[in-house]
Amino acid sequence: MMSPATATRDHARPADPREEILAHLPSLRAFAITLCRDATLADDLVQDTLLKAWQKFHLYQPGTQLRAWLFTILRNGFYSGLRKRSREVADSDGALTDQLASKPHHDGRLALGELATALDRLPTEQREALILVGAMGFSVDEAAATCGCAPGTIKSRANRGRRALAAMLQLDGTETTNLSHGPSDGVLAGLPTQLG
Amino acid sequence: MTQTASRPPSPPLCPPSEATEPRRDPELGPELGLDRDIVRSGGTQTKRAQDPEARQEPDLDPELERQIDENLRRLYQNRLEQDLPDDLLDLVAQLRDGGDGKK
Numbered sequence: 001m002m003s004p005a006t007a008t009r010d011h012a013r014p015a016d017p018r019e020e021i022l023a024h025l026p027s028l029r030a031f032a033i034t035l036c037r038d039a040t041l042a043d044d045l046v047q048d049t050l051l052k053a054w055q056k057f058h059l060y061q062p063g064t065q066l067r068a069w070l071f072t073i074l075r076n077g078f079y080s081g082l083r084k085r086s087r088e089v090a091d092s093d094g095a096l097t098d099q100l101a102s103k104p105h106h107d108g109r110l111a112l113g114e115l116a117t118a119l120d121r122l123p124t125e126q127r128e129a130l131i132l133v134g135a136m137g138f139s140v141d142e143a144a145a146t147c148g149c150a151p152g153t154i155k156s157r158a159n160r161g162r163r164a165l166a167a168m169l170q171l172d173g174t175e176t177t178n179l180s181h182g183p184s185d186g187v188l189a190g191l192p193t194q195l196g
Numbered sequence: 197m198t199q200t201a202s203r204p205p206s207p208p209l210c211p212p213s214e215a216t217e218p219r220r221d222p223e224l225g226p227e228l229g230l231d232r233d234i235v236r237s238g239g240t241q242t243k244r245a246q247d248p249e250a251r252q253e254p255d256l257d258p259e260l261e262r263q264i265d266e267n268l269r270r271l272y273q274n275r276l277e278q279d280l281p282d283d284l285l286d287l288v289a290q291l292r293d294g295g296d297g298k299k
Contacts, residue, residue, distance in 0.1 A: 022288060029284075030275035043281050050284070054291050112274070115267045134265040135272035162256050162264050171260055 018057045021050065024070050027136065031071060034131045035078045037120045045081070049074040068138075071146045075128070118168040126161035133158050 028049060032042035052073050053060075060069050119127060125147070132143040133154060144151040165171075256264075 016292075019292075025280060025284065025288070026276050026278075029278070029280065030272055033275050034272075043284060047284055047287055050287060050291070112267060112271055115264075116271055119268070119271070130268060131272060135268035159256065162261055163254075165264055166256065166260055171264075 017062075018054055020066060021053050021057070021070060024067055025050065027067075028070060028074055031128075031131060031136070032074060032078070034119070034127055035075070035124065041081075045074060045077055048077050052077070065142060065145070068142050068146045071132075072148070075146060114169060115165065118165050121168065122161050122164055126157045126164065129154050129157035130161040130165075134162070 025046065029042060029046045032045045032049075033039060036042040036045060049070065053070055060066065119130070122130070128147060129143060132138040132146060133140060138146065140151045140154050143154045147154065
């Protein structure tokens with residue numbers, strides 16, 4: 001894997017402040033996959049985001065959060081694309097529903113593949129709030145800035161998303177779900193990213 | 197003088213439940229839709245933080261919430277560790293070499 005650090009150390013040249021953008025590419029791509037539910041669409045979205053950010057970097061205000069700026073651009077691109085296509089990437093064929101038709105077999109741990117599938121079923125705004133705050137460690141304020149809404153809205157969306165996930169995965173907190181066990185990684189690794 | 201001008205219209209993607217919030221979705225703005233006020237580091241929008249919808253929601257079991265978040269982090273980490281696609285790396289190289297990224 002080529003790390004962002006590697007990407008920024010290839011050549012000795014005067015520091016370009018835009019190089020800082022590159023450090024965020026992996027996280028931008030991970031977020032894009034979550035939004036798009038399609039790796040190809042996500043890659044296109046990240047490329048568009050990188051191009052816009054690189055070319056419009058003069059609009060970025062030093063001292064503000066570059067990460068939030070970049071994620072806002074990506075998010076804008078995602079929703080613009082949705083509007084252009086005039087359709088939501090939905091579970092129209094029921095494929096996701098079928099995958100979740102039966103209660104997951106936990107055997108002491110939650111399969112991450114099941115979580116990924118359930119996450120993809122959430123409304124986009126809940127999905128992005130959960131990933132930003134729950135997974136990526138954005139503060140509620142930063143996530144709110146990224147999504148252009150109030151912090152309370154982010155909290156609300158994240159809470160609704162968690163409860164929806166718990167319902168879909170039939171988790172009630174009474175059984176132990178050891179979520180840090182390795183075997184489910186194999187399931188996740190083989191999970192197709194194109195689920196929409 | 198009225199204060200109606202201080203509240204911009206809600207964006208079209210805003211769900212009805214959030215239609216009354218004073219959102220400023222940057223997607224609708226010019227220049228990449230970036231709203232410096234909300235992107236600024238440390239901005240809290242504390243006056244907008246009250247969300248009746250959130251207050252009405254029952255809390256999830258804290259342990260279950262922790263477990264879900266932990267799984268989400270693992271899911272995100274898995275995606276984070278994926279190789280960047282060659283097309284993206286090519287674009288990075290083009291931009292760093294002074295190109296405009298257009299093929």
